[in-house]
Amino acid sequence: MTITNQTAGQLAGMHATGTREIQVREAINECLRQEMELDENVIIMGEEIAGGAGRQDQGVEDAWGGPFRTTVGLIQQFGKERVLDTPLSEAAFIGAAIGASSTGLRAVAELMFVDFIGVCMDQLVNNAAKMRYMFGGQVKVPFTMMTRIGAGFGAAAQHSESYYSIFSHFPGLKGVVPSDAYTAKGLLAAAIRDDDPVVYFEHKGLYGSVGPVPEEPYVLPLGKARTVREGTDITLVGISKMTWVCTAAAEELAKEGISCEVIDLLSVSPIDYDHINESVLKTHRLVVVDEDTPICSMASEICSRVAEEVFDYLDAPPSRVTAPHTPVPYSRAMENEYMPNESRVKTTVRNLMNR
Amino acid sequence: MTITNQTAGQLAGMHATGTREIQVREAINECLRQEMELDENVIIMGEEIAGGAGRQDQGVEDAWGGPFRTTVGLIQQFGKERVLDTPLSEAAFIGAAIGASSTGLRAVAELMFVDFIGVCMDQLVNNAAKMRYMFGGQVKVPFTMMTRIGAGFGAAAQHSESYYSIFSHFPGLKGVVPSDAYTAKGLLAAAIRDDDPVVYFEHKGLYGSVGPVPEEPYVLPLGKARTVREGTDITLVGISKMTWVCTAAAEELAKEGISCEVIDLLSVSPIDYDHINESVLKTHRLVVVDEDTPICSMASEICSRVAEEVFDYLDAPPSRVTAPHTPVPYSRAMENEYMPNESRVKTTVRNLMNR
Amino acid sequence: MELDRESILKLFKTMATIRHFEERGIPETGQRGMSASVHSSAGQEAVATGVCANLTNEDYIGSTHRGHGHCIAKGVDPKLMMAELFGRATGPNKGKGGSMHISDMSKGMLGTNGVVGASIPLAVGAALTSKVKKLGRVAVAFFGDGASNQGVLHESMNLASVWKLPVIFCCENNGYAMSTPSEYALSTAHVADRAQGYDMPGITVDGMDVFAVYDAAAQAVARARAGDGPSLIECQTYRFYGHTVFDNPLTYRSKEEEDHWRARDPLKLFREAVLPQGDITAAELDQIEADAEALMEEAVKFADESPLPEPVELYDDVYVNYPRELLKRGVNMAV
């Protein structure tokens, strides 16, 4: 079975009507617009969120509307009170978004790249994640942090990381990793509407990816993975863009007679262990494909849980294809080898099948 | 076999002469003093490192010498240029310590509790951990960050965490978790003398723990675990204070005829996978006892690696006894159940033996 | 200052309640083995009291590790606070928070906070809510002299100024961060001097004089409510005890210094300012103090008689709706 965006959408329960093919970038933008229309408590802030368009009165014509143009047009529609450009002060504005979310707003804040989390992590970890708990349930923090992950652009060690695992580690946070336009829209809506803090990870390599997306607002469940390709010999778990590396590898492996089931993780917290276990009960083999570095990673977590929970059903060691334990190198000569790719997945699968 | 501090020291290759019984707190202090005597490039900075003693000229008599008195006396011996009290500005002084370490000093900086890492993590992750790599090997960063972990004191969610796993995740950092006075001294010396950035995790619950420590300076290897109790039925891996929870459980389980091998991890980066694997090759079973929360944790990492690397030798699922996926509660009524304890370890071991 | 008699008495009552809460509650908490991270604000009562007297129940405050006074001044029930300190299920945080996390959302009290400086942007965010939703509320961010050197304060002051938010930055300069004197750690004589770099008014006031604090806060609150943006108030004050119960402050500060500040005890200064005016009598004030003392007796009793949380409650309130099972999945818990 070849996975197209169409079938991926269908597998996820695609709506029948009003569906067009749009880019991930557009899906995100549409979702933000719709959620802001539906709930006046939704506000959005970040660096360049409005960009030049925040100064139309000063004769500025067009705008960035987000460094990757995901927020374009929002300021025109919702005004400066709900679409806020921020100074370059992540600890303050992300902290403020958390404070706003705990007092009646539903704030969305953007951290331009996840690599920068270290300048504001305290707000996320010690306030957003713990407030409800420390307060004995007195408060809800319906805060969404949008941020970006992904290597492959020659952007080197401080602009290419995929640090979702450290967020998954912290109790109190949730996290999603959409992989196409359909999930980008539905999971963003879910993140915004959820009453807990959610981190939304956009992959830089997916913005231009086109897929079918219903026009009307819809919500996908948090904490649920989806199967994007069925198979019987081995389970491949992909995270964000890595899902498509898995499906591409699966397609080629099919020609060799190896039937891969591909799971798109979609949520890094909570993790849908049951969905993965169920697949492994059938296939008896697991490979997690994770763009992040390996130690204490999402790959470690999934492999360890499968090893524990369906131990008796495993016919081969639960394995991982990830980045090595190194920062991201600049030169393409090295970066190309750094990221998991089809060929590494295929080799790993073959080795596991031939043990 | 009952594990005393003496035997633990022997197992680790204790020096024969000049050995006294001292506290972990004293071992740390002695190590700092000796390393500063041996190398004038070693400096130390942090909040309350000198404390009141920094102002003896103002008639101040005694001093804190560190919030847990681990740095007491240093300022008297080495002066204000090498023992620096800092403003409450972790990003700046930890960043400065990294900058100093990359230009000829060997700076030690203290982050009072690991819970606060979010205010300064960028310096650690994007500078200390990556500089050598990004610079193509031009620089060494012999920086040591000392910090504190551990629950059990009714200090609630922002003063009780054991966040070592997130440091292990980042390539370029090393990390150690001493478990007694002997390892506290030897691993701190190793951290300071190492040419890479090392995070040194002190457990608040171990400061008063007394054990044999040689007077002369010595260095334990980074990246090496040690076996503190030999056994044949199951391998228990303890981290920091949890090692002693493991040995206590092992002792009682021995009475039931279950022979536990207990490994003291000592290093969270690099992880001594070989040492653990070797034990599991013998015991065929593994429990990791980790005070941190479970997701993408040290426990996940170790379980997943063992599951992968010695898969064929495992007779039971690699398992974990950890904190649950919640922040640390304040009330002892809850905190006591939150932390891994002997009884949880025993139950887990029994269940694995009876599968 | 045009305070009526009742409001003036209320100021004293708040200060007395804080004082007695600290004097009684902290040792009692210690006796129950829960004193690891409890910080007394005795000596600093005039700040919390003078500032919060300008606030309504709907306004917000963000507080610090040394926040009992802020809680009481903002209307949190001392009995419940005592229960929280004792780790009881009847605390406002159900025993999950303790001294460093006491919060009461029904009173706009956004939590004491164990990370120095961390509550500052929360207050800024609350002010943002007020502005976006046009609620007319203000928010106060309390922080210490030590916190003045945290980056997040700088960012927050700039952000609040850029967005003209109704927030008051209130620095309680008690001269020390643990044992580190503000003279050492602060590169400016007055924290308030920094206000100018953020285009907001900055003022240094006598933090032992509740009326001085009240007046300064009144101006800042009025400015905020008028939509004119943030202000910075630095209150010069002193903590009468150590950083926690574990340190002896005489190892880092002098007896003379302590005596100097003890002589400026805010409750004493209050008496000295008010009694000569004849309107209020010493007996009235004594009665208020006696009532506060009695309240603490009650509070200790209430707390002691309150149930402890059930151990399994440790799984609650991590997320809004979440099965306990998932939080302990595979980690071999006993409860």
Added chain:
Amino acid sequence: MELDRESILKLFKTMATIRHFEERGIPETGQRGMSASVHSSAGQEAVATGVCANLTNEDYIGSTHRGHGHCIAKGVDPKLMMAELFGRATGPNKGKGGSMHISDMSKGMLGTNGVVGASIPLAVGAALTSKVKKLGRVAVAFFGDGASNQGVLHESMNLASVWKLPVIFCCENNGYAMSTPSEYALSTAHVADRAQGYDMPGITVDGMDVFAVYDAAAQAVARARAGDGPSLIECQTYRFYGHTVFDNPLTYRSKEEEDHWRARDPLKLFREAVLPQGDITAAELDQIEADAEALMEEAVKFADESPLPEPVELYDDVYVNYPRELLKRGVNMAV
């Protein structure tokens, strides 16, 4: 300013080299598919040049994402820099760093840096090394107007002041952080005004006038070397191009504004200031520019002819001594 003829010509040479590096190197890098995160400092040459002309090879600088100018002014070889931009093994970072991480420890160049504000404490730390080891060196922390609002700057200025470190905080206020104007994001008219809150001199200078920058930096460096502590210099400047090659700056700033600043091109201002004095001729300056242009031709050639790193080199330099095998253990790498 008492610069000799040679030093004056050197200033021009440095500015011309930077300009030509940016004008030639950035499009060439783009053509080789490596332009994701390359930022041109064209327009800002006078700042790097005027400041670094006061430094020796032993002094340190910490730089930004827009750091080619700082590198060149501090003596890094443009040929090697070009190789680094092209991802070649001959770059000073062996192709591991690229534009945002160029460093040259032999020149005291502590790296351009991709995280805004992150290099500031590194420079403070280098200054600490100098002080502790009594080396007499100074360190300069370059940062933008956007970076002025990062907490770490505030903390670093306070720390450097408290410790009286030989460090110069040099703000390149080019009016924008990406598309966000400093007028919007900065709550103060002049970044330099904030210096006062840290007990250090603060000065705003014309960042298009290399002599003005040189003079201001000379004072600050002298102060630092004398052991009198840090200074803050704000240079008003402009970037002639977009934030990167991907944005069109006319979507957020006006043509008139660009024209105004183009008319104040630092190379042009230099000519206007120097030529009337008669000591230096236009022909000399033209020759310097021609040489700079030729150097870039050479640099591009050198870079293109340089080998790419071997893929396996990606495992090197993570730690000082570390087996490659451990870094790829169990992750199923192909190399």
